Amino acid sequence: MRESIGKSAAKSKLAVLLWPIFAFLLLAGYPASAKAQTPFEGMDRNSDGQLSRSEFRGPQRAFKRLDRNKDGYISRHEASGTRLSGDARRPKQSEKKAPPTASSELIYVDTHNHLVGPRKMGELHLEKSARIALVAMDATGVRINLLMPMPQTVNQKHKLYFEDLLPIIERYPGRFAALGGGGSLNVMIQQVIREGHVTERMEKEFDDRASELVRKGAVGFGEMTAEHFSMTEKHPYEAAPPDHPLFLRLADLAARYNLPIDLHMEAIPEEMPMPPRFKSPPNPRTLTPNMEAFSRLLSHNREAKIIWVHLGWDNTGKRTIALTRKLLAENPNLYVSIRIASGMRQRKVVNPTFPLAEDGRLKPEWLALFQEFPDRFLLGSDEIIKPADDHPSAGSIRSTVSLLDQFPPKLKARIGYENAYGLYKLKK
Numbered sequence: 001m002r003e004s005i006g007k008s009a010a011k012s013k014l015a016v017l018l019w020p021i022f023a024f025l026l027l028a029g030y031p032a033s034a035k036a037q038t039p040f041e042g043m044d045r046n047s048d049g050q051l052s053r054s055e056f057r058g059p060q061r062a063f064k065r066l067d068r069n070k071d072g073y074i075s076r077h078e079a080s081g082t083r084l085s086g087d088a089r090r091p092k093q094s095e096k097k098a099p100p101t102a103s104s105e106l107i108y109v110d111t112h113n114h115l116v117g118p119r120k121m122g123e124l125h126l127e128k129s130a131r132i133a134l135v136a137m138d139a140t141g142v143r144i145n146l147l148m149p150m151p152q153t154v155n156q157k158h159k160l161y162f163e164d165l166l167p168i169i170e171r172y173p174g175r176f177a178a179l180g181g182g183g184s185l186n187v188m189i190q191q192v193i194r195e196g197h198v199t200e201r202m203e204k205e206f207d208d209r210a211s212e213l214v215r216k217g218a219v220g221f222g223e224m225t226a227e228h229f230s231m232t233e234k235h236p237y238e239a240a241p242p243d244h245p246l247f248l249r250l251a252d253l254a255a256r257y258n259l260p261i262d263l264h265m266e267a268i269p270e271e272m273p274m275p276p277r278f279k280s281p282p283n284p285r286t287l288t289p290n291m292e293a294f295s296r297l298l299s300h301n302r303e304a305k306i307i308w309v310h311l312g313w314d315n316t317g318k319r320t321i322a323l324t325r326k327l328l329a330e331n332p333n334l335y336v337s338i339r340i341a342s343g344m345r346q347r348k349v350v351n352p353t354f355p356l357a358e359d360g361r362l363k364p365e366w367l368a369l370f371q372e373f374p375d376r377f378l379l380g381s382d383e384i385i386k387p388a389d390d391h392p393s394a395g396s397i398r399s400t401v402s403l404l405d406q407f408p409p410k411l412k413a414r415i416g417y418e419n420a421y422g423l424y425k426l427k428k
């Protein structure tokens, strides 16, 4: 009896010792196209952002150790900092060689990114994340990076406000600017939806905050959201009708101050079930259509410029070329920012609504759309830059900006920077 226990202990000890080698072999065995994958992504066959016991290809003992909350899944959060997230293998952003897009000239404008960092004594420390961003910007020719707080909701634990970004903007003049509202205006909309009605007091608070953001130098209102799926526990589900009275009010404020609105919204042309790769709850089982309400927001005030963000990061499969073309044709005040997230192809989002084919080439039908509306598209990488540089979106500035290499020169200039300079009235 004792002997057999000893044997099985020795066996599992061996398995744990061999685990790094196993993880390495697993990686090395991947085809060249999937090289950027982390072991986590390689094992996550259904791409739901977590590993079940059957997906996990290491020893059971390692599974038990990694599944810290014992819910039967290894989440991305639990995997971060371990070999699963590629931390032992993947070079840090700052160590990566510049891709062929490297430009000696800094000309481009990336209109959508997030910096995060630890909060100590009430102050958010974003310096390290900012330096990581600058390395990627210098390597890809991005001169100006527009930062913004994520679209946050009521009672969210880790809040980030426009004001938190100001020290970084001051420290690196001409390299960063910021949008505001994700930590305030968006939260107010969520608050009002919970309360069921808009009070005069709330309208005033909303107007006051908008004017405060303008006074403090915000270049736009964002990140706002009308439909935001929850991907992890920390990432809330948020929805608001795009024609909610406060969204219409925001359009009027945007027009008054001549600042664009940066809007995150999954496309739901008709009622549909939540795609099964997202957990319900917190996500709803059925999704409410939002495209008609979006058209009402766009037509409410034509002086309000609205950027529908994350083209290329379509989670309903409904953000088609036809839908985008129709909206752009009908709404001269609509703009669209493109996100080609790092690891996107590996995350199996290759589908008709993703602009790149499996070999990484831009699909001609998407290029045709960009050429049809050359002054309506922008870059918006949506990279969440952490001090450890290990967020799943790491590398997205590089992958998004490298899309420009597939554009003819005039279109490259328009989408790469000219449209953004005009829309955001940035200093040349």
Ligand SMILES: [Zn+2]
Residues within 6 Å of the ligand: 223, 264, 309, 310, 382
């Ligand atoms: Zn977003």
